[in-house]
Amino acid sequence: GQSLEQPSEVTAVEGAIVQINCTYQTSGFYGLSWYQQHDGGAPTFLSYNALDGLEETGRFSSFLSRSDSYGYLLLQELQMKDSASYFCAVNRGNNRLAFGKGNQVVVIP
């Protein structure tokens, strides 16, 4: 079976740093992806970790610890446009993505 746990909502001010955690329990694991989705929009790819460690892409970084079945997405220098839902997704092989429930980030001035 599989489950992905993500906390539900976080509010932060512009310029702050937010960390979104993801723990997973799944049969088959090939990597952890992160997607951003604005209200009414489509999920868009942010980052991918296949191996342990930190991947940095501009203001966003993603971390994976396979031994702990845990990852996080770090949003730095928050901007208003970062207000969105953030999903972690486990690749269970054959590119079968299992998405977490998402975490709503609200950025306030």
Add this chain to the structure above:
Amino acid sequence: DTAVSQTPKYLVTQMGNDKSIKCEQNLGHDTMYWYKQDSKKFLKIMFSYNNKELIINETVPNRFSPKSPDKAHLNLHINSLELGDSAVYFCASSQDRTLAGGLRDTQYFGPGTRLTVL
């Protein structure tokens, strides 16, 4: 120049009707997917096709039938619509579906089709 496009964007229909949603990608990708996102934003994969071949079928009722006429198109036909089918349906595509995973498997989503069954 839209990468992954879906039609229609909105679909309102009565219970029991049959409807189709179309998806096209111009990225030259080999693999396409259908996802369902419910009112709580839970995103769940339904189907995946690779080069017109069905790869993933995630215990979806057989009222849902995907069809891939070529690798750039993946349509979703739904028979006998039920209230519980109301959701946003997303099409996606990826360059590849390597078993090992990787950035080649990055999935690009279409804008979604909001289906409302009355």
